[in-house]
Amino acid sequence: MKKVFTRIILRKTLIMGSLLVLSACSSGPRTVSASLALVTPSMEKPDKIMLPLQYWPLLEDENQSMLSHQRYKIMLSPFYVSALGVTCRELIFEDNNKEVSKRIACENYFIDSNDKMDKGWFLENEIIDTHYSVEM
Numbered sequence: 001m002k003k004v005f006t007r008i009i010l011r012k013t014l015i016m017g018s019l020l021v022l023s024a025c026s027s028g029p030r031t032v033s034a035s036l037a038l039v040t041p042s043m044e045k046p047d048k049i050m051l052p053l054q055y056w057p058l059l060e061d062e063n064q065s066m067l068s069h070q071r072y073k074i075m076l077s078p079f080y081v082s083a084l085g086v087t088c089r090e091l092i093f094e095d096n097n098k099e100v101s102k103r104i105a106c107e108n109y110f111i112d113s114n115d116k117m118d119k120g121w122f123l124e125n126e127i128i129d130t131h132y133s134v135e136m
Contacts, residue, residue, distance in 0.1 A: 048122040051105060059089060059105060059121045071095065082106060088124070 051059070058064045059076070067074040077090035088106040092099060104124040112118040 048108075048125060051121040051123060053120075056121050060107070067091075072100065073097075091123075 055067060058067055062079055065076050067076060073094040075092040075094065077092070079087055079089055082088045086106045086108055088104055091103045091105055093101045093103070103126070105121050106124055107119055107121050109117060109119045
């Protein structure tokens with residue numbers, strides 16, 4: 001009789017323990033909200049290659065799909081927002097109908113030399129080293 005009672009208690013304890021563990025695992029994660037930004041936006045002019053001013057209006061126009069350049073045929077991809085929250089476009093450079101390079105151009109805000117906020121288009125630094133680098 002004592003063995004049966006011990007088994008019943010042991011089973012109930014095991015079932016209750018299992019239910020307790022399962023219920024603890026089924027609750028959702030707590031909601032976290034950031035009080036401080038992880039990255040503070042810099043208003044300094046980016047340390048990147050600035051595209052010539054003549055191309056800025058064309059790059060800002062979402063209807064533009066090509067740029068005219070003296071050496072390259074430049075195809076423009078549609079706009080996208082980068083992980084840093086800036087507007088970017090992929091530029092595909094072709095020379096004699098052969099793709100030479102792909103580069104990313106992004107529109108960055110900065111404080112100009114007159115202490116006024118300005119924005120401009122800059123070539124992003126290449127992540128992959130290529131044997132042929134394109135500059136405008």
